Amino acid sequence: METTVRNIAIHLSWVVELLGAVVIAVGLVQFLAGYLPAVLKRRSHLDNAVFRVRFGSTLTIALELLLAADILETAVAPTWDDIGKLAAIAAIRTTLNFFLEKELKEMEKRQAPGVEQQ
Numbered sequence: 037m038e039t040t041v042r043n044i045a046i047h048l049s050w051v052v053e054l055l056g057a058v059v060i061a062v063g064l065v066q067f068l069a070g071y072l073p074a075v076l077k078r079r080s081h082l083d084n085a086v087f088r089v090r091f092g093s094t095l096t097i098a099l100e101l102l103l104a105a106d107i108l109e110t111a112v113a114p115t116w117d118d119i120g121k122l123a124a125i126a127a128i129r130t131t132l133n134f135f136l137e138k139e140l141k142e143m144e145k146r147q148a149p150g151v152e153q154q
Contacts, residue, residue, distance in 0.1 A: 042112045049108035056101035063094025085143050092140045096133055103129045 071087040103126060110122040 045112045049105045053105035056098045059098040067091040
């Protein structure tokens with residue numbers, strides 16, 4: 037029974053990690069599909085910020101998925117070394133996510149209707 041649970045957790049962590057990579061890839065394709073034409077048409081910097089906000093939101097989701105995959109992987113056979121690595125990875129990804137969300141909120145405020153744009 038324990039072996040079955042471990043195998044399921046390992047396979048699930050691979051699936052979640054793959055899903056995180058797919059989210060990044062799809063988000064990157066969408067970003068480039070919108071951003072490159074905007075750059076070629078020389079739209080304003082604020083128009084380009086819309087694409088950055090969307091891609092940033094995609095990265096936030098991907099970071100959460102990748103962290104979930106790491107948690108699943110560590111839950112299977114947690115040694116102190118694995119727990120330490122997970123703590124470091126979680127701290128780094130949580131910090132990245134925090135600052136990414138903060139930047140996204142600031143960009144959304146700048147784009148809000150009625151807000152003076154430069």
